[in-house]
Each structure stands twice: as structure tokens, then as C-alpha cells.
Amino acid sequence: MHGTETIPVGRVRDGALDLLKWLALLCMVLDHLRYVGLNLDGLYVPGRLAFPWFCLAIAANLHRVKDGPATFQWRYLGWLLLFSAISEVPYRMFIEDADTLNVLPTLALGLLVARGWLQKVLFDRGLALIALLLAAVFSSSLMFGFFGVLLPLAMLLVFSRPWYFSVVPGLVCVAANQWQVLLDSGNGVALSGLAMCLIAPLAGLVLLRHAKNASPAAMRRWAYILYPLHFLLLLLLRQIIA
Template sequence: MHSAHTLPVGPIRDGALDLLKWLALFSMVLDHLRYVGLSLDGLYVPGRLAFPWFCLAIAANLHRVRNAPVTGQWRYLGWLLLFSVISEVPYRLFIEDADTLNVLPTLALGLLVARGWQQKTFIDRGLALIAVTIAAVFSAHLMFGLLGVLLPLAMLLVFRRPWYFSVLPGLVCVAANQWQILLNSGTPVALLGLVACLIAPWAGLVLLRHAHSTSPPAMRRWAYALYPTHFLLLLLLRHIIA
């Protein structure tokens, strides 16, 4: 039986986890709406929830299947890598001045790191070490950098700790979001963005604990296609507005 102070994720399909994924996707779309040509800078704040909630979804999936066969997790990694490639062109078309890859390579490397900590086998630990090395060497080219790659692991650690330990991934999330630039700018949007980064892991974990009765549409493999598709749809919207 789980402690009342922990935040478990059930072994069967979890409506709360699907809700978390949908909310992460919605937050990401809100964030990217800032680039369609309208004055929507305030959307930066809810947009800070997207990446930590995607990382939390990775951690939740690993936690749920920790004693299951590994084939499903290799498929998980394979889909992330495939859509990392597919999404790069739509991402570059929409974010014209992008100086990093799209977010999926960061999530794929983060999955390897978190799984290496969880499974402790030679191959999993080896892949985790390779992933950390790649992230360290190419940090400037990865969205959210090395700390972004470590965020799924920080999220996974929270599953075995009381809820208030969510400050750990919260601080990692803040550090991954160029906190010095945001702090120095001192604008309300920047400061609220820092707050959103800090509380996002806690908010996501509370949702996973208390929203089990929800039943949103299940996010299955087709959902990977939503990432490149949303760039193309927002690009079309930008041309319509222009």
C-alpha cells in the first residue's frame, strides 16, 4: 500500500496521466502561439508548464512499467527518435531563428538517463552514460540543455519521496529555463515564468494523485504526430494573420 504522502501512478491505464499529457500539449500550443504574429507574450507563463509535464509523463510511464518487459520502452524510445527527425523541419519552418533542436531529442535522452537509473542493468546504465555524455557535449544544441535531459530523472526520484520533494525537479526546471536571463529581465512575465517552472512538478504530481477519476481520450501512438502537425497548423495561422 502506498503511503498517504507519496504520489503513486496505477498499474493500469491512468486517466490522470492522459490528462497530464493533454495539458502538457495544450501548454505547449499556448507557448508557441506567441510566434504567430500577435502580441501574446503572456502565454510564456503557461508555456513553462509544458516541458516539465512531458518529463513527468516520461517518469510516470517508467514508474508504471518498472517491472514489465522492456520491449514497450524500446518502442517508446523508437517513437521519440523517429518523430525527433520528422519534427525538425516543421519546427525550423515555424521557429525561424531556432538555435536548438526540437524538444524530442531532449526527451529521448532524458528517457535513457531515467531508465538507466531505474533498471541498473549494464546495457541500461551504459546507454544512460552515453546519453549524459551526448547531452553534456551538445548541451547548447539541445532544447533545455543538459539539465533538461536530467529533468525526467529528477521527476522519477520524486515518485519515491514525499510530495514536497518536488522542489528538486522544480529547481532543475528553473535552471534549465535560463533563469539568470529571466531574473535579470525582471518583467512580470519573466518572474511568473520562473514561478511556473518551480511549481510545475508539484502541480503535475498533485494532478496524478487526485485526477484518477477523469477519463480524457487516451494518448496513444498517433499522439506523436501532433507535435510536428501543430507547427504546421500554427505556421498556416501565421500566414493567414499576416
């Protein structure tokens, strides 16, 4: 990849984007396997790929349909909000000491922020501003906090810039992952997790660029159910192990 190149994202459905979504889902499941009662702390490291790759998928979808009908983007937001509500109970059943909401509200607010930047319409900019205010006020209640809401926008900005600008969403991702706590811990898993946060955006962008010939199953609307469902399946696994 040369310094003058940008990361193209096609307007038609491509296998690379579906592959990115499947890998993000896999990394999320690996991360949550740490809570089933086994000594699997090392899975924290690949788990740091999940959130930034979901944010990258949002940015890629917005980039692909930026000149298309707005109804798609509103449906996108609607599904995120619907499954935010559906997933909260399974999430809290599995993560018993959870001190934030599940990840979908963060992604929904991030979608509004990125969409407002892209559309440049007063109404959309207003919604983006409201989303930013909500993220600032309720940062402690959102998974990945205020910077997590900014990450889809940071990812979106890289699409029209040289690949080395991926350091910007990398730093935003680090900020969203309690970097001070991880740095202070000083252990190998925590430091490796920080490094993974930093390189996750670039790794995802490289995948989108070079995996065009991939042909995984298309991840369509039915895939939203996998988020609450995986909590229930892992809860069952924990009960079996116990």
C-alpha cells in the first residue's frame, strides 16, 4: 500500500465487508468467553478487535450509501435501537456486574454522529449534536464511553484519506478502552490489548481492501439476533461448566 492511496469501499455488497462483520462477531464471542468460568484472560486481546470492527462496518455501510436513499440509514438505526432494548436483559444476565449498557446504544449514537457528518443537512447535524451531548452526559453508562461514540466517525474519515491516517481511529479506540487502567496494570495481556486497539482500524481497512474475493454468508438483518442470543448460549455454557 502506498502513502497516496485511499481505502476504497464499493457501492455493492462485497465479501470483504461481510467477512469483517463475521470476524468482529467471532472476536466478540471470544472476548465474552472470558466470563464463562474458565481461565481465558488471554482472549481479551483478540476481543479488542470486535468493537472497532463493528464501528468500521458502520462507517463502510454509510460510505457505500452516502448518496443513496436515507430510508436505509433510518432502518439501520431502527434495528440497532430495537436490539439495544432486546439485548439488555440477556446482557445483564450474563455480565452480572455490568456497569454500562450493552454495546448497541453506543453504536446507535455513533451511527447518528457519523451520519450527521456525512449528510451535512441541518436536521442530521442536529441529531448528531444531540447524540454527542447524550454521549458526553451519559458517557459512564455507555460501553466504551464518549470516545466509543466517536469511533464510527473516526473510521469514516479514513476512507477518504491515505491509509496511515488510521492512527487517528486507533488512538480513539485506545481512548475508548480505559487505556489508563490497562497501562497502569502493566501486565502482558493488558498491554497487548492496548496495542491491538491501536492497530485494529488499520487491520480492518486492510481486510476491506484485500479480501474482495471472500465469499462468506451475507450478514443481513437476521444477524442482529445473534447479539442477544450469544449471551444466552454463553450463560448456558457457564451453567454447564459450573
